[in-house]
Amino acid sequence: MQFIDRTKIIVKAGDGGHGKSAFRREKFVPKGGPSGGDGGRGADVILKVERNMNTLLDFRYHRKFVGKNGGNGDIKNQYGKNAPHCIIKVPAGTLVKDAETGEVLADLVHEGDEAVVAKGGRGGRGNAKFATSANRAPTFAELGEPGEGRTLLLELKLLADVGLVGYPSVGKSSIIASVSAARPEIADYHFTTITPVLGVVSLGDTQNFVMADIPGLIEGASEGIGLGHDFLRHIERTKVIIHVLDASGIEGRDPVEDFYKINKELELYSSKLAKRRQVIAANKIDLPQSEENLKRIEEMAQKEGLKVFPVSAATKEGLNDLMRYVYQMLQEYVEEPEEENPEKVYTAEEDNADEITIKRDMSGNGFIISGKSLEKLVAMTNFGNDEAIRRFQYIWRLKGIDEKLREKGIKEGDSVFIGEMEFEYKN
CATH class of the missing domain: 3.40.50.300 (P-loop containing nucleotide triphosphate hydrolases)
Structure with a gap:
């Protein structure tokens, strides 16, 4: 049997399903309200210890794991289905690290141990969720949130006595x-x-x-x-x-x-x-x-x-x-006490979602804005819908992004990059 004790894999969690923009169209309800349902949650990618595995050999030919996307919302407030989790089986003694940073994400020692290494995207909300007293017939719905992706380094430490x-x-x-x-x-x-x-x-x-x-x-x-x-x-x-x-x-x-x-x-x-x-x-x-x-x-x-x-x-x-x-x-062996800083298990909630950073790009003529909540907002906004754009602009002002950009010296016509989107700045 060949023994493989270190390997790299790529994981990508499922995207959330898109919310639906729809209105009730019933025979005796001439002006039916919004009835678009929410999208389902994308699949999490989970590593789980399997008893019968003792090497990482299975990953030699299968290195990419992609979770399924959540189902899209539908009419009549029907929610999209949540995608089943993507379970990756690993042997006991597997140490999981982020390949780019070297950060330890999980230490899977015992049978049944598991760790979520990439979170599935949240489903987009349907237009029914955006109805207010001021806007009883919103025409827009959210797109699904993209699932997380990362490259992992798996290392196997033998569990010998x-x-x-x-x-x-x-x-x-x-x-x-x-x-x-x-x-x-x-x-x-x-x-x-x-x-x-x-x-x-x-x-x-x-x-x-x-x-x-x-x-x-x-x-x-x-x-x-x-x-x-x-x-x-x-x-x-x-x-x-x-x-x-x-x-x-x-x-x-x-x-x-x-x-x-x-x-x-x-x-x-x-x-x-x-x-x-x-x-x-x-x-x-x-x-x-x-x-x-x-x-x-x-x-x-x-x-x-x-x-x-x-x-x-x-x-x-x-x-x-x-x-x-x-x-x-x-x-006679006595288990040693845990260290004060044990290897942590990754959870997406630990990130500060509201923190926003702005820096100039390499050309000097553009600005890159980073921040979990803002990147998520951009990814989930349907920029083909005027109402969705107005909502985006409202949240943009609420977060004080314009003011922060002016402090950094932005000028009319400069490019602003958020995630995979590029915007042209206008006063």
Whole structure:
């Protein structure tokens, strides 16, 4: 199975349905009032955790997701239908970011977790909604509000209980193959494992846990060298770390030095990660060169207050004791308290809809006006209807836009841009 742990997707929520402009035309009601119904709401785009998914592979060929538009309003005050939500299934452990800003929008960890990542547009109001004592027969209706669109970066962090860390070729793949049904590719060269491998370790009927063999860590990983960030992202969620050292030193490496180098990388990447409980697996003790290094590893471990298990992935010696000890560590694990600034879940309501900003465009002869409520008003106004235009001009004056433009130095004939619309300024 191919493992995909990062991808970009484009999402576009559904537009709201248009409101209807209509009047009652009944036989015995010669002057029927306005009866145009409202449009329906466009579909929200929602990410939802699916139990049976464990990679982002499905997004390799399907990267664009578009919600359906709401139904248009109709005569006799009939409302358009709301569009069903566009549900995108993702695996547990998916971190959702805005691809342009890098802002974290949601952290989907558990089955059933969901987040609205793009809001569907509101349905336009029919002309029946604009009837007043001063204007009993309005001829205009609103257009539907456009749905939100954005590009998302999805990152998958493995939800393993235990993570194996160590330099390439220390035997992590061999260990997970020996204690679980996982079958990673194993060979005598560096970076054989280029994608994480999950294995379930079973010690009895109910005594089991998920262990991840993660790509080998090297010096400089915290700065993104090698497979650095890809590796470190996956061990963030693990509860216990098995630090695998090559006790034989046949690769010409010093296992004690390796231990400190790798822990330094963990600390540089995340102080929280550096505090994870660790146990040391001194691997390859079946080789004659391991005896001298093993003593040094045990002295170092005693100094650091860690437990060492001499093991051999080749002969399976010591692995059962190691797994039982790790299981016990998991039983003693206490969930860390939430950080003061947890990753937020996006909600459109957080935006300040009434805030308006005005700036000159690149040419210097035009002005760009930004503001959620104003952009929404422009998008939902039918500029082909005189009454709708008069309503727009009324709200424009109410918000003091003319005054703000004059303060910025606007002149007769200058262009004003709001959303996708361009207007010519006239005094």
